[in-house]
Amino acid sequence: MSEQTADRTRESDADAQSVATTATDTTDTTLGSLSEDATETAEESSGSYVSVRALIVAFVAVGAGMTLGSLIPMIPFTAFAGIPIGSFLHGLLDRERRYVETAVAGGVLAGLAVVTSLLPQVLAGLDGTRLFAIAAAVGLVLAVVGHYFGRDLRDGLTREL
Numbered sequence: 001m002s003e004q005t006a007d008r009t010r011e012s013d014a015d016a017q018s019v020a021t022t023a024t025d026t027t028d029t030t031l032g033s034l035s036e037d038a039t040e041t042a043e044e045s046s047g048s049y050v051s052v053r054a055l056i057v058a059f060v061a062v063g064a065g066m067t068l069g070s071l072i073p074m075i076p077f078t079a080f081a082g083i084p085i086g087s088f089l090h091g092l093l094d095r096e097r098r099y100v101e102t103a104v105a106g107g108v109l110a111g112l113a114v115v116t117s118l119l120p121q122v123l124a125g126l127d128g129t130r131l132f133a134i135a136a137a138v139g140l141v142l143a144v145v146g147h148y149f150g151r152d153l154r155d156g157l158t159r160e161l
Contacts, residue, residue, distance in 0.1 A: 054098045058105035061090035062143060066109055079113050083139055084146030091150025102147040103140045110139020 065086020070079040087102045114135035115128050122128040 050100055051098070054094070054096075055101040055104065057094070058087070058090055058098060058101040058143075059109065062086040062102070062105045062109050065089070066113060080110065080138065080142060083110060083142040084149075087143040087146035088150040091147035092154050093150075097151060099144055099147055102143045106143020106146075107136040107140035110142070111136035113139075 062083055063086070065082035065084070066079040067082065069082025069085065072078040072081075083106050087106060090098065090102055111132040115122060115132050118126065118128075118131065122131070
């Protein structure tokens with residue numbers, strides 16, 4: 001009888017050790033995956049509002065659109081037609097919504113384009129600050145609208161039927 005009790009004790013000790021090992025492995029795996037998830041979430045949330053890389057891409061896209069728009073001769077302010085084109089392409093090609101970056105790029109580049117194109121008048125006494133603000137507001141709106149339509153087309157193209 002004592003042999004049977006000893007066998008049961010060994011078996012129960014082995015089962016307990018097996019369960020403890022399994023629980024430890026599961027806990028380690030769970031904690032490992034939780035820490036990986038937390039790290040990924042922290043990395044994603046650290047740059048979720050404004051990304052410098054996306055801002056640079058937005059400046060390049062909107063600047064390229066403005067350059068293409070300004071190639072139309074004899075029509076003033078055709079560079080402004082390129083702002084929604086560049087931001088449309090940025091919205092179409094980017095995986096994430098980048099409205100802030102695109103708006104900043106459109107506003108700054110539009111303001112600079114107007115001020116630099118009217119630089120002699122600004123130096124002669126025209127209020128450059130007000131001119132920059134008006135052009136920046138127009139560029140901001142054009143950039144956001146273009147980005148919105150680019151995101152909308154991307155959503156339509158990538159959605160399953």
